[in-house]
Amino acid sequence: MRRLWIDGNQIPGDEKPRKAINPASEQVIDEVSWASVRQANAAVEAAKKAFPKWRRIPANEKAEMLHEVARRLRQNLEEIAEELTLETGQTMKKNRGYVEWSAQCFDYFAELGRHYRGRVIPSPEGSQLSLVLKVPLGVVAAIIPWNYPLLLMVWKVAPALAAGNTVVIKPASYTPWVSLGFTRLFEHFPPGVVNLLTGSGARVGETLVTHPDVRMIAFTGSTEVGQHIMRQAADDMKHIHLELGGKDPLIVCEDADINCAAQAAVWAGFLNAGQVCTSVERVFVDHQVYPAFLEKVTELTKQLVIGPGIDPTSQVTPMIRPEEREKVDLQVKQSVDDGAEILTGGRVPPDKPTGFYYEPTILTGLAQEMEILQEETFGPVLPIIPVSGFDEAMQRANQSKYGLGATLFTNDARKVQRYMEEIEAGNVWVNDPLIDNVAGPFGGMKRSGIGRELGQEGFEEFLDTKHVHWEIEGGSKPWWFSSG
Ligand code: NAP
Ligand code: MG
8 A cells, every 4th residue: 555755754644545446447456545634734844844954955966856856757667657557547658758758857947946046137236236036935735636647746846846845745536546656756855855645635635725834836627626726825825826727729720731630639639538638629620621621530530449548559548537527428418408419429438338438529510608618628529610710710719718728720820920929828839739848838828727837937936036135345325314
């Protein structure tokens, strides 16, 4: 049984252990420890105690410890990828990529932490030194969702540590087992610098969010929980960093390579069974190419291989839990009741009674006010909508309360120019959806969140700013009250 990691010790949880489930086989993987509110408080205490020493550790030593996490990720790559596949259901191929990518992220922030501490600015007074000093915040709570338990943990913890903070990590309840295994990545840090505990979001998560000694909450998850966290953070004026839901558009222009756009839409709609925050959830297609696009997208979708992530031929893997699948199926059924048409999918695959599979689904006949075009769908559903041209596509794409990612398929630079300026999204892709870069910021506008992860921006989130005015010559100033 995997245990909690508090103050450098592996300890059993106070609460009754929980079962970790494999979504492809529905079998129990193992039991895991479950933390109590008392233990959440103890983790914050440990992180608070470790902070003064950790912030003073020289930058080179800190960087070396972060590079060591990258080495451990690479040394254990195959094993970690297998564990991710067991508990999240995703393919081994993608999971191997996520482990390597996580290692790159630690290497990147290790160096950023070594190099960046603020700046010197010209002083208004000749004898003053004016410094913009970047300092760590203190204890950071990192609250993680189940769809990318490693990657989304790393995007927070690597910059938080590089900036000199200490952290308490709270993984999602659907993926506790693989997450507790991440302890092995951090064992070389001084006790209390990294703490990791599984437990209920409403109890352990909320304890971290409301704890007066937590200075920042870095959260990825649903918009609803993000809103709740933002309200709760107000009392102590905590720093918040929220990566939330999305309803990402993909626009296909009449000049685009239709085959290529159709392949990209299928990839970006059905990767990880659509359980990606930036999965494509609305495809706006110019009416001139709509019939050809629809035919291609449907043909490609029907050819997708549904199966477990451990099988290298699988393309569409299971959803995380039957409850999540049920929510998606209800959204699809509701859209049909409202007048939509299912071209393929829209059901549990008849040959897959075991495992939480859902067929990749293509919907047409959609009206703007339908729930399926308004609310996030966290599953393999791709609604295709014809539009009169680029203007309508842009207008409809922005007609959403979300603003996480967006993709445009075109070869027309003038359309790209307008789109990149006017699309309301933080992640803006042209001809290649879902690509990320550790050195470039990732995040959302509107109800998709606040702040950015990755890149220089994602590092600065974990730093506070001081302006230091230092009078070097000394002596009294002519504008002071005279001392008589
Ligand atoms: P969720 O229900 O919001 O949960 C996310 C995390 O918050 C979990 O660890 C959860 O713990 C915890 N939590 C729940 N209630 C809490 C509370 N009151 N206080 C503190 N923590 C609390 O989201 P999810 O279902 O795991 O993930 C799916 C959602 O995440 C989707 O909406 C998706 O779009 C979004 N997402 C966004 C991004 C992005 O970068 N923008 C990336 C991936 C996913 P429990 O598991 O114990 O409930
Ligand atoms: Mg989605």
